[in-house]
Amino acid sequence: MKISYKFMALVSILALVLAGCGAKETAENGQAAPEKVKLTIWHNWTGQDAKAVTMRQLMEDFRAAHPEIELEDEGLPTDGLKTRLRTVAAANEMPDLFVMWPDAMTKEFVKGDLLQPINEFIDSKPEWRDNFIPNALDGYTVDGAIYSVPMNLAPSSFIYYNQAIFDEHGVKVPTTWAELEAAIGHFNEKGVIPMALGNKANWVAQSTIFSTIGDRVTGTEWFLKAVEQDGAKFTDPEFIEALKVMQNLGSIGAFQEGFNSIDETQMMQLYSQGKSAMFMNGGWALANLVNNAPEEVLDNTHIMILPPVEGGKGDPNSTSGVVGTGLGVSKKLTGAKKDAALELLYALGGPEGQKATLDSSTLVSYNIELDTSKAHPLFIELYELMKNVKINPVYDSKLSSAAVEVINNGLQELLMGGNPEDIAKKIQDAQAGALGK
Incomplete structure (x- = not known):
């Protein structure tokens, strides 16, 4: 077969051009073109609150700065994310990076050999590592290995209240448990929802209300012993009393009908529409209010912690919470993919990410001064409040997954008239079973 000289010449020229382009790229960069990497991340930044909007923007900024990394993100609501993570964990099919929670979830994933430690990476950036608040990394540390860093600070239990509604109906903002019960009665008489509750995703009542009530009644030391099943059980009288205090809130009409x-x-939305005087939620709710509540509601909103329970053993100047969610790095990642994952972790949880989070009206577990000239007044109020309030454990950060499911379902049942002793026994059996005791 004959091949024309013109065709051979064209092939030669094309080869030289391509070689020249490759040489030019190598010369300009001083190194070979970076390896293309595909990275997956699952998160719960799905809403229109300031924090979620900020985190999604940080991911967009990361994409722009790293064209060599194809970032595929998937957002799920918090309860859906937790469920899905545990489902894929059972099949060892974790995404490359994923939002996870400290303490119980971290320990379970480490036990399942699903995570890789990041000690070497954070040790390479001591100015970042050493600027977290005291004990911030404890919830992500197992046997000396650190598996993530907190990207926020998550006190989970505050009362947000509308001062204008209190004033309109002549109701005193409560500072004692008796005053809280009296306020609930007054608002019911006036046809105002005392405290809005949305407990369809049944962690809400447990995390934002009961974890603090439980601590108010039993004290933190008792709870930690019960978690370990070492000298305390969930069938003990003090825990049953805590369940009764919670149940009484439902009995006296603290929440609107259909709260489950x-x-x-x-x-x-009920609160933002002025239909309820109060709601209980974590510090994260503030970013939602700042972005979405009408001005007349936002300007009259203030924050306080739950009043002390008479006769309780817990510290009345505390609230439940955790240091905040972190990003887990899949155990399977190696090489360029692992490097890319750590770069993203740093972009979201490093100093710039921490500052962006604080600027989104979200507390952080990191030492940064708040710029009060730019912060929303309600966030300044929360920021100042937290300087004098201790954090005690939120129940779902310490209990086993099995016990968390039982207590979440149990509180729904409790608020609908369920028997406290029966519910306590189910929780005790679940936690003891999970620990093999």
Whole structure:
């Protein structure tokens, strides 16, 4: 077969051009073109609150700065994310990076050999590592290995209240448990929802209300012993008393009808529409209010912690919470993919990410001064409040997954008239079973 000289010449020229382009790229960069990497991340930054909007923007900024990394992100609501993570964990099919929670979830994933430690990476950036607040990394540390860093600070239990509604109906903002019960009675008489609750995703009542009530009644030391099943049980009288205190809130009409049928977003809408005087939620709710509440509601909103329970053993100047969610790095990642994952972790949880989070009206577990000239007044109020309030453990950060499911379902049942002793026994059996005791 004959091949024309013109065709051979064209092939030669094309080869030289391509070689020249490759040489030019190598010369300009001083190194070979970076390896293309595909990275997956699952998160719960799905809403229109300031924090979620900020985190999504940080991911967009990361994409722009790293064209060599194809970032595929998937957002799920918090309860859906937790469920899905545990489902894929059972099959060892974790995404490359994923939002996870400290303490119980971290320990379970480490036990399942699903995570890789990041000690070497954070040790390479001591100015970042050493600027977290005291004990911030404890919830992500197992046997000396650090598996993530907190990207926020998550006190989970505050009362947000509308001062204008209190004033309109002549109701005193409560500072004692008796005053809280009296306020609930007054608002019911006036046809105002005392405290909006959206417990369809049943962690809400447990995390934002009961974890603090439980601590008020039993004290933190008792709870930690019960978690370990070492000298305390969930069938003990003090825990049953805590369940009764919670149940009494439902009995006296603290919450609107159908509270187990609406979600956290709908709960916030009731408050934003001026239909409820109060709601209980974590510090994260503030970013939602700042972005979405009408000005007349936002300007009259203030924050306080739950009043002390008479005769309780807990510290009345505390609230439940955790240091905040972190990003887990899949054990399977190696090489360029692992490097890319750590770069993203740093972009979201490093100093710039921490500052962006604080600027989004969200507390952080990191030492940064708040710029009060730019911060929303309500966030300044929360920021100042937290300087004098201790954090005690939120129940779902310490209990086993099995016990968390039982207590979440149990509190729904409790608020509908369930028997406290029966519910306590189910929780005790679940935790003891999970520990093999």
